[in-house]
Structures are given as C-alpha cells and as structure tokens.
Amino acid sequence: MKDVNERYRNFFQDVYAVVRLVPPGRVTTYGAIAHYLGSRSAARTVGWAMQSAHTFSGDEFVPCHRVINRNGMLTGKQFFGSPTAMQEALEAEGIVVHDDQVQDFAQRFWDPSTELQA
DNA sequence: GGGCTGACATTGA
C-alpha cells in the first residue's frame, strides 16, 4: 500500500461498492463487509458509512436495507425515513422479514469475502 | 486540537 490514509478514504467507498454489489434478494452484514475491507472489528465504521450514505450517496443509491446486523435484525430501519421502509424494501425483493428479523437469514446471507472470492 | 458518539462484532469470564 502506498498510502495508508488513502485506505481510510476508500473505506466508505468500499463499503458502498460492496453494498451495491449485493444482489437483489440477498443480504449481508456489517461484519462481513468490515472483514472484506480488512478489519473485522470495523463493523461500527461500516454502519456509520451507511448513515453517511444517506447524505453522502445522494446521487448513488446504496441499498442499505440489504445491510443488517449479524443477528439478521433490521437495526437501521428507523434511518430509512419510515420504520417499515426497510422491511418493505426487503420483502419487495423476496426476503421474508418478520418482527424486524430476516427469515432464512443463513440462506439470504451474502458474504463478499466468499462471493467476490477476495 | 482533543474528545465523544455511533445502524456492530468478537472475545473473555
């Protein structure tokens, strides 16, 4: 790596890139993205990137609804403007959501480190 | 310029 600081700058972009790579009907976790970026414990930053995505993305649409916590729980649903927007967005893609929890999460789980073979 | 917060995850006891 030529510049460590550059990696930090790309952190958010990497997060957005990975999230956008998530195919419809699939979901991923903060930890999976964090691990893919190199820091398994940086899940917090990934979640923060999601919040920034609301303002930063603007032009680019980041399917934040496909990014949930490791429990399969829709933690950031309230940040979608509507408490049910996230759930409905997932259901619209064929994902079954019950009680703010993704059903068949294991099957719906999409790991960038595995799928992208990185 | 320094410190706190935040949509989590992992490990230890």
Place this chain on the structure above:
DNA sequence: TTCAATGCCAGCC
C-alpha cells in the same frame, strides 16, 4: 450458556 468489556474508523461538537 449468558453478560460484559473492548476494538474499530469517520464525523461532529
């Protein structure tokens, strides 16, 4: 097995 503490990066005060 469950509960608690710590780590991570960027943004905001």
